[in-house]
Amino acid sequence: MEVKVIGAGLAGCEAAWQLAKRGISVKLYEMKPKKMSPAHHSEDFAELVCSNSLRGDRLENAVGLLKEELRRCGSLIMQCAEATRVEAGGCLAVDRKGFSQLVTERIRTSPLITVVSEEVTEVPEGPVIIATGPLTSDALSKAIGTYFGADYLHFFDAAAPLVTAESVDMDLAWWQSRYDRGTPDYVNCAMDRQQYEAFVRELISAEEAEVHGFEDKRVFEGCMPVEVMARRGLDTLRFGPMKPVGLTDPKTGAEPYAVLQLRQDNAAKSVYNLVGFQTHLKFGEQKRVFSMIPALRNAEFVRYGVMHQNTFLQSPKLLDPFYADRRNPLVAFAGQMTGVEGYVESTASGFLAAVAMAAKVQGKEPTAFPKTTAIGALVLYVSDGSIENFQPMNINFSIISPLEYRVRKKAEKNLAISQRALEQIDALLAQGI
Template sequence: MDRQPIQVIGGGLAGTEAAWQIAQAGVPVIFHEMRPQRYSPAHHTEHLAELVCSNSFGAMASDRAAGLLHEELRQLGSIVIAKADEHSVPAGGALAVDRGQFSQDLTETLSSHPLIDFRREEVRKIPEGIVVLATGPLTSPDLAEDLHRFTGMEYLSFFDAASPIIVGESINRDIAFLASRYDKGEAAYLNCPMNKAEYLRFREALCQGEQTELKDFERETAKFFEACLPIEELAQRGEDTMRYGPLKPVGLSDSRTGDRPYAVVQLRQEDKAGQLWNMVGFQTNLRWGEQKRIFQMIPSLENAEFVRLGVMHRNTFINAPQLMQATLQFRHNPQLLAAGQLIGTEGYTAAAAGGCLAGINAARLALGKETVTLPNTTMMGSLFEFISSASPKHFQPMPPNFGILPELGEKIKNKQERYGRYRDRALGDLKNWCSQL
């Protein structure tokens, strides 16, 4: 029997995962991506699942929130995590990827799938039938307006930003040193050390640096997302704020001298060849000329060559608690599903997780089956339960974290042991859930 194709709109991480899950269930997909016909302010390539900020999917260890989400997605056959594993680059305890190879491979894999009709076109109106919206936080204006008409609500907004990327050979290795924190795992970060005087001069320059002006409507409607603050915003919050955040020196020492710096700027490898390095935690709204001037004050980056400077843009998301079910279906139209940052989940892995569940449920609708929710003891299940049931008044994007999981039956003081128990419960419950599908 010929089935009506499901339409997936948006070729980011969520849309890519959703299209894959639907096709793997034997249901045809029309997969829409507007690039290269039209680019968002944050994208630079036409490839699927382009990583526009960091190249890291977060901690790999399964007793960390991101790592547990990785393991859950592996159990569910995630194409995004499979390709991330395949194209991983050294990043200490994090799952980071060669972003070019990662995105290109996903583009080739999905565009060659026999059940995926990949169309490079902009969708300006929500189609009829079963649809997965995965247009991300920078949905094109026409489609955003149609979604506004459908929901009757304005978008919520916050500001997000991407960190600069530096050419590896322009980094002064006489100063920068390779090390992992507490010498744990592979030494995958280049560390640029600062003494107190250097740090204070750098902080003062950040506080006084000229920023890109925000438009009036952006000032009025948007705010910073606390998990992704611009480095200059951190600098302005206090003298030591950066030293307790992205510039913390704890657990790092230069093996050449044995000294622990007063502050450290860390660089994470971007590609497998080690030719490109990302400034960890340096998302910024500084003007590009100011970025070069101020960031070259960092010891070892005095001659840094930037292949990408930091950018900042407004992200938008819907008020999911008022609109969404934990199945990722809209309450007022169960044939319309959504996933990714559009619904207020934060981070690459969470976007892939949303695409995974939205794809599974879209396929189940097409096959005449009931839609499903994941056990709330899993990181995925608790995340989607949260975004569908949180207080609508103060809703803000939520990353995966152990604080949203239901408590264990007993109190465990040791955090690592407690998180390990959360992991064991989640993966066991997910395995049982999968066996009953």
């Protein structure tokens, strides 16, 4: 039996790998390099279009728990992320190019995975996992809409600019991780009140690039452009990506008024990204406004921020707890098009969709992951038919089953939830999922 996987992003590569790991032949379809979306720059698989960070790596953090569950389950994406890791304090960040190259190499050298470089424009007959992501081509997007007979929802996603490390004025910046957690891996670019308020005024009035159909209210909160945040109020950025809490300016010994953090984007430490500064300003305006931050006054931008429309399904009405079509269990979906939001969440959906599909084609009952685990809680949210106004969701402790006993401190409570989840994962692995 052969399973088709459409799309070689994070979810598609994870799905293909898990199927092959279980002895199932896979045909992996990827339209690159013959056809590229506006947001893609590389021919490699698992390209990280936005940030190079897979976010927090502590078990007190829900995405840290999800990562550890995936590690224990033998995730390809997590293996490659660890192998190409770069310093980022308490987060897991990767060398963007090295990560994609390693995933591509592992996929292409798998004896059970055949890569087909062509665009798929129709929903194939099952067994198939469609993981074409939020940048699904127009032809396939239309075909999926026809297949379900339902409209897509959509939102907009934005990527932050990248600057060269040598162009940052380190006389006006310093190295520190917030609250001094882990190693000091972030470059902190401070602003005083006058500088910050002038920056916000220019940011609000800066000229934006045209994005078809863009409306502020349609922007997903987790990837909101910095100029949209600024329009919400003068101090919005100081409580968001320019939050100074937990940082100390070594020149004054005090907490600065506002701070932009830069995070390492490649293993050579030559390129850094502006953390939380997703944007759809015109390129010239990005240079002009962001250079108002004192430490970036001479910054060399190697990539400007871009914005694109993301598309996702009304999954609660369409998908079951294995990311499969409720009407046809051999047609499954994975990745951000299902309404999971984030690199790690996309990986988890590809993992579960593949594990379930492998069981189905082998004549077995697929294993249900319980809501006490992060993997299970995520799919149970996505497939919850009672949700009326469905929006993309990052993993968070609020969708995981609460403890049956009270723990007063939040960090201790989250750690206890994580420990319970990992015990459940270990038990599932012992059963041979």
